[in-house]
Amino acid sequence: MSNKVLVFEQKIKEAIEKVSQNEQPATLFEPISYILSLGGKRLRPLLTLMAADLFGRDVDAVVESAVAMEIFHNFTLMHDDLMDNADMRRGNPVVHKKWNHRTAILSGDAMLIEAYRYFENVPAEKLPIVIRFFSNMAMDVCRGQQYDMDFEQRTNVTESEYLEMIRLKTAVLLACSLKIGAVLAEATNADAALLYEYGINIGLAFQLKDDLLDVYGDPKTFGKKIGGDILCNKKTYLLIKALKHSNKQQLKELEMWLSKTGFDPEEKIKAVRNIYDELNLKSISENLIEKYYFASLDCLSAINVPDDRKEELITLSENLMYREK
Amino acid sequence: MSNKVLVFEQKIKEAIEKVSQNEQPATLFEPISYILSLGGKRLRPLLTLMAADLFGRDVDAVVESAVAMEIFHNFTLMHDDLMDNADMRRGNPVVHKKWNHRTAILSGDAMLIEAYRYFENVPAEKLPIVIRFFSNMAMDVCRGQQYDMDFEQRTNVTESEYLEMIRLKTAVLLACSLKIGAVLAEATNADAALLYEYGINIGLAFQLKDDLLDVYGDPKTFGKKIGGDILCNKKTYLLIKALKHSNKQQLKELEMWLSKTGFDPEEKIKAVRNIYDELNLKSISENLIEKYYFASLDCLSAINVPDDRKEELITLSENLMYREK
Numbered sequence: 185m186s187n188k189v190l191v192f193e194q195k196i197k198e199a200i201e202k203v204s205q206n207e208q209p210a211t212l213f214e215p216i217s218y219i220l221s222l223g224g225k226r227l228r229p230l231l232t233l234m235a236a237d238l239f240g241r242d243v244d245a246v247v248e249s250a251v252a253m254e255i256f257h258n259f260t261l262m263h264d265d266l267m268d269n270a271d272m273r274r275g276n277p278v279v280h281k282k283w284n285h286r287t288a289i290l291s292g293d294a295m296l297i298e299a300y301r302y303f304e305n306v307p308a309e310k311l312p313i314v315i316r317f318f319s320n321m322a323m324d325v326c327r328g329q330q331y332d333m334d335f336e337q338r339t340n341v342t343e344s345e346y347l348e349m350i351r352l353k354t355a356v357l358l359a360c361s362l363k364i365g366a367v368l369a370e371a372t373n374a375d376a377a378l379l380y381e382y383g384i385n386i387g388l389a390f391q392l393k394d395d396l397l398d399v400y401g402d403p404k405t406f407g408k409k410i411g412g413d414i415l416c417n418k419k420t421y422l423l424i425k426a427l428k429h430s431n432k433q434q435l436k437e438l439e440m441w442l443s444k445t446g447f448d449p450e451e452k453i454k455a456v457r458n459i460y461d462e463l464n465l466k467s468i469s470e471n472l473i474e475k476y477y478f479a480s481l482d483c484l485s486a487i488n489v490p491d492d493r494k495e496e497l498i499t500l501s502e503n504l505m506y507r508e509k
Numbered sequence: 510m511s512n513k514v515l516v517f518e519q520k521i522k523e524a525i526e527k528v529s530q531n532e533q534p535a536t537l538f539e540p541i542s543y544i545l546s547l548g549g550k551r552l553r554p555l556l557t558l559m560a561a562d563l564f565g566r567d568v569d570a571v572v573e574s575a576v577a578m579e580i581f582h583n584f585t586l587m588h589d590d591l592m593d594n595a596d597m598r599r600g601n602p603v604v605h606k607k608w609n610h611r612t613a614i615l616s617g618d619a620m621l622i623e624a625y626r627y628f629e630n631v632p633a634e635k636l637p638i639v640i641r642f643f644s645n646m647a648m649d650v651c652r653g654q655q656y657d658m659d660f661e662q663r664t665n666v667t668e669s670e671y672l673e674m675i676r677l678k679t680a681v682l683l684a685c686s687l688k689i690g691a692v693l694a695e696a697t698n699a700d701a702a703l704l705y706e707y708g709i710n711i712g713l714a715f716q717l718k719d720d721l722l723d724v725y726g727d728p729k730t731f732g733k734k735i736g737g738d739i740l741c742n743k744k745t746y747l748l749i750k751a752l753k754h755s756n757k758q759q760l761k762e763l764e765m766w767l768s769k770t771g772f773d774p775e776e777k778i779k780a781v782r783n784i785y786d787e788l789n790l791k792s793i794s795e796n797l798i799e800k801y802y803f804a805s806l807d808c809l810s811a812i813n814v815p816d817d818r819k820e821e822l823i824t825l826s827e828n829l830m831y832r833e834k
Contacts, residue, residue: 330537
């Protein structure tokens with residue numbers, strides 16, 4: 185990690201520690217401080233700072249907007265964990281377990297509002313476009329989450345439906361984090377649009393990589409248990425491809441595992457992964473990830489700033505692309 | 510109801526019917542259309558239009574912002590119904606019963622975002638102040654809901670804590686609906702502030718009247734069952750006053766009813782109301798309502814526009830003040 189990025193991360197960390205500090209009632213704001221304190225990659229605010237830096241802007245001017253993106257991201261985690269009835273988040277109990285359902289709903293709502301409040305000091309002439317981007321992105325993320333939930337009830341989800349779902353649920357937030365940084369840094373519309381597309385491609389690669397690591401990750405480095413998606417029949421890229429390309433016998437076995445209750449977890453993971461292996465899905469998936477990765481680099485190289493300014497973003501893309509966790 | 514107000518209500522109705530129309534996925538947006546279609550007083554958007562009209566502005570210019578207030582109000586209803594585990598809303602099943610919990614959470618989130626999107630066409634120079642007012646109001650409403658939930662666990666809630674809770678949970682939304690109309694209609698800061706204070710006073714009177722009608726309303730005109738607050742031990746103004754001013758014997762009886770499970774509903778309502786009667790709480794409450802009502806009229810009369818422009822707001826205040834439902 186370059187020195188510059190470490191400085192950016194420190195600025196973000198300090199700004200996030202101040203969110204909701206000393207706000208009353210504590211019953212509303214403590215869960216907000218709690219979820220933000222659990223850490224995570226803090227990738228979204230980092231992207232906002234890197235975007236501003238790409239266009240030669242002092243990153244201090246965009247720290248608050250960057251924090252807005254992280255607050256929004258954690259709002260979605262708080263509500264998604266509740267909707268998915270999750271137990272743990274980053275090794276700690278989720279808000280609706282540590283407190284209760286009502287707290288997770290209301291503190292989540294307050295976080296969404298707090299995200300908007302973090303744009304308060306955006307220059308007045310920039311505010312309309314920033315708020316519009318942000319709101320449209322936020323609605324897209326809701327749409328993505330809804331599609332994700334809808335897919336649970338379906339067995340005929342297509343590859344393109346899946347890609348659209350992860351675009352909405354994951355990629356637009358990364359892309360918007362970049363674009364808001366670009367807009368605040370006075371980038372041209374063309375450059376801001378290219379950076380947005382870079383973000384969409386990186387976001388798609390990022391989520392596909394997540395799906396892949398869940399099945400093929402190294403348990404030692406991955407940080408969470410391998411096979412979680414397989415156990416809950418999550419409609420990932422791998423499962424959708426498998427359902428489509430299986431021969432009769434593979435399909436029969438796959439459907440047996442999807443409908444089976446009371447199975448041995450390791451046995452199910454092994455059996456499903458075995459079908460994925462037979463269908464060569466690991467390298468099919470890696471090829472698609474690579475396609476988006478190269479597309480993202482194309483967007484980046486078309487942006488009209490000196491190449492040396494792009495180094496941090498290129499390194500970041502590589503890290504996301506070749507990460508093992 | 511004056512002709513003018515009927516025209517305003519028609520404009521609001523037509524604009525609300527267009528919210529989320531044809532948006533995809535339907536699983537996300539149908540619950541939004543559903544809750545908005547249940548009607549209700551639509552008091553908040555009406556206040557925004559009346560505020561614009563008070564300062565001589567064409568109301569069409571503020572209809573979208575007015576709709577934002579109604580969307581926000583219904584977002585709070587969707588999430589509050591879930592947090593309160595309510596069954597019915599305006600004679601119809603609530604969203605988390607008609608659909609499920611996840612739908613009520615996510616469609617509610619989408620409504621909050623949609624409310625912000627309805628400010629998209631606010632003139633750029635007005636947007637910063639409108640968004641700031643709106644976000645601060647929205648956070649206040651969350652605070653009010655949190656206090657309301659916190660009060661359930663307490664028996665020592667004071668009168669001033671209660672009044673602060675209803676100010677946050679109910680009054681600021683009415684006041685903000687008026688103030689945004691005033692700001693968009695180029696009212697002076699002083700006049701906009703007076704109209705805000707008018708709204709706070711009307712809001713407090715409105716909620717105290719609600720509490721009173723729940724106990725003393727006429728079942729024929731009230732529209733819902735009398736005594737609901739008593740049955741669930743809700744910390745209303747009446748109960749807080751009763752807990753404070755009861756003599757030893759009254760307090761003992763009140764506490765018996767508050768802790769009793771498996772009671773006859775009619776018997777509990779009658780017994781608690783009997784204590785309220787002994788303590789003269791109906792007229793004490795009416796006096797306080799009147800105090801806020803007169804304070805609201807003082808604010809209105811101090812606003813620097815011709816008196817005849819104020820007629821609709823005065824009639825509205827009277828209607829809210831002397832309503833029986």
